[in-house]
Amino acid sequence: MRHFSEEDLIAYQLHESADERAVAKHLESCSECADLSESIAETLRVFSADPVPLPNLEHNWHRLRGNLSVLTPERRGSFELLRWKWAWPSVGLATAALVLLTVFGMRLHRGGELNHNVAVNGHGPLTTEPTDLAIANHLDAAERLLTEVNNSPGSLDDTTREQAHNLLLKNAIYASNARDSGDLAQAAVLENFGRVLTTLDNEPPTPHSTWRLRLEMNTSGLLLDIRILRQNDDHSQGAAQ
Amino acid sequence: MSNRRMEKAETEAIRDVLAGNRDAYRVLMDRHFCSVTRVAFRITGNEADAEEAAQEAFLRAYNKLPSFRQDSAFSTWIMRIAMNTAINLVERRNRDLSYHAPRITDEPAAAEHTVRIADRQAGPEGILLNREATSLRQAAMAELTPMERTAFTLRHMEDIPMAEIAAALSITSNSAKQAVFRAVSKLRRSLTPVAGGLR
Numbered sequence: 164m165r166h167f168s169e170e171d172l173i174a175y176q177l178h179e180s181a182d183e184r185a186v187a188k189h190l191e192s193c194s195e196c197a198d199l200s201e202s203i204a205e206t207l208r209v210f211s212a213d214p215v216p217l218p219n220l221e222h223n224w225h226r227l228r229g230n231l232s233v234l235t236p237e238r239r240g241s242f243e244l245l246r247w248k249w250a251w252p253s254v255g256l257a258t259a260a261l262v263l264l265t266v267f268g269m270r271l272h273r274g275g276e277l278n279h280n281v282a283v284n285g286h287g288p289l290t291t292e293p294t295d296l297a298i299a300n301h302l303d304a305a306e307r308l309l310t311e312v313n314n315s316p317g318s319l320d321d322t323t324r325e326q327a328h329n330l331l332l333k334n335a336i337y338a339s340n341a342r343d344s345g346d347l348a349q350a351a352v353l354e355n356f357g358r359v360l361t362t363l364d365n366e367p368p369t370p371h372s373t374w375r376l377r378l379e380m381n382t383s384g385l386l387l388d389i390r391i392l393r394q395n396d397d398h399s400q401g402a403a404q
Numbered sequence: 405m406s407n408r409r410m411e412k413a414e415t416e417a418i419r420d421v422l423a424g425n426r427d428a429y430r431v432l433m434d435r436h437f438c439s440v441t442r443v444a445f446r447i448t449g450n451e452a453d454a455e456e457a458a459q460e461a462f463l464r465a466y467n468k469l470p471s472f473r474q475d476s477a478f479s480t481w482i483m484r485i486a487m488n489t490a491i492n493l494v495e496r497r498n499r500d501l502s503y504h505a506p507r508i509t510d511e512p513a514a515a516e517h518t519v520r521i522a523d524r525q526a527g528p529e530g531i532l533l534n535r536e537a538t539s540l541r542q543a544a545m546a547e548l549t550p551m552e553r554t555a556f557t558l559r560h561m562e563d564i565p566m567a568e569i570a571a572a573l574s575i576t577s578n579s580a581k582q583a584v585f586r587a588v589s590k591l592r593r594s595l596t597p598v599a600g601g602l603r
């Protein structure tokens with residue numbers, strides 16, 4: 164008699180078997196395979212679904228909502244951006260900033276790289292404090308906020324300003340942590356971002372103030388800084404193992 | 405994969421979001437956040453990371469919404485993004501903790517929950533239904549590779565089709581199946597010393 168393998172019987176129990184009927188028929192007459200099959204079924208019962216904690220929807224929605232930028236048909240294509248007259252100086256600034264940053268930013272960051280990884284740095288296991296993810300999320304939020312600042316044709320809406328307000332305190336902490344751990348490049352970028360946040364938090368919302376913010380604080384350049392930081396961050400995490 | 409038509413409410417919500425109404429996204433979140441978090445929990449093995457992954461997945465989906473083709477269901481799409489995000493998160497954790505115990509193994513929150521599934525018949529299952537058993541089960545799960553664990557939990561606990569698991573893991577359906585089979589085989593062996601009677 165040809166018996167079925169453990170794998171065949173696992174497939175059978177998971178309803179992934181190619182010929183379920185043949186297996187079932189064999190199990191009726193072969194106690195050896197039936198025992199094995201039952202042992203597999205038992206394993207599946209023992210390792211059946213544990214209850215999963217339910218997330219708090221309200222809390223999660225508020226958290227998510229703070230990170231959502233307004234999607235508009237104009238924002239979908241990058242060429243559409245060129246329609247707005249403010250876009251032209253931004254493109255110039257952005258290009259200049261990109262050149263500067265690839266030269267200086269990355270070099271600066273190299274200097275702090277050894278101190279950067281929290282695991283290397285001895286700040287304790289990430290099991291209790293997912294610091295890298297927190298800073299990565301913060302950089303994401305910063306990126307989204309700056310995109311909003313750079314792309315809003317008029318004054319910024321209340322949600323964006325509220326978001327800026329919320330980011331302010333966290334940003335100060337991350338900036339100071341970066342400085343403490345010797346990551347001067349990250350600290351500098353976060354401090355610049357902090358100035359943008361402070362301005363947003365204090366100034367009355369007018370189209371003029373948004374425009375001035377872009378020019379005076381070079382928010383396009385800052386956005387690039389943050390994107391580069393983000394990349395370096397991912398890169399150094401990859402290299403740290 | 406299911407190609408069923410998207411429900412009207414979801415289609416409308418997506419249209420509203422794309423027209424600039426961020427709050428319309430809540431409709432999609434209310435419908436799918438729990439199932440997404442659930443799957444993320446199976447993959448990450450802890451509540452905090454599951455929520456982190458679900459948040460990230462919903463944010464990614466939001467930002468990709470302009471390019472979302474509405475001929476597939478939003479639920480399928482968000483689930484795939486979530487599985488990817490959760491798997492990436494686990495890999496990132498394992499990388500960061502390369503000299504700590506792998507995070508995927510420690511499930512402090514799960515210990516409280518698993519004790520309560522103790523209402524089945526006696527026998528090996530009954531034996532496994534106390535606190536030590538919970539940690540034995542966790543130890544057994546910890547012996548699985550992240551891929552085995554993910555494939556097994558999604559297939560067996562969440563009943564997700566093999567093809568979808570394979571797509572999320574970027575492997576072939578056959579490899580996903582093999583990962584599940586290896587997982588079950590390892591878990592069965594882990595029960596043997598406890599249950600005594602198992603072959």
Ligand SMILES: [Zn+2]
Pocket residue numbers: 165166167189193194195196197
């Ligand atoms: Zn047989």
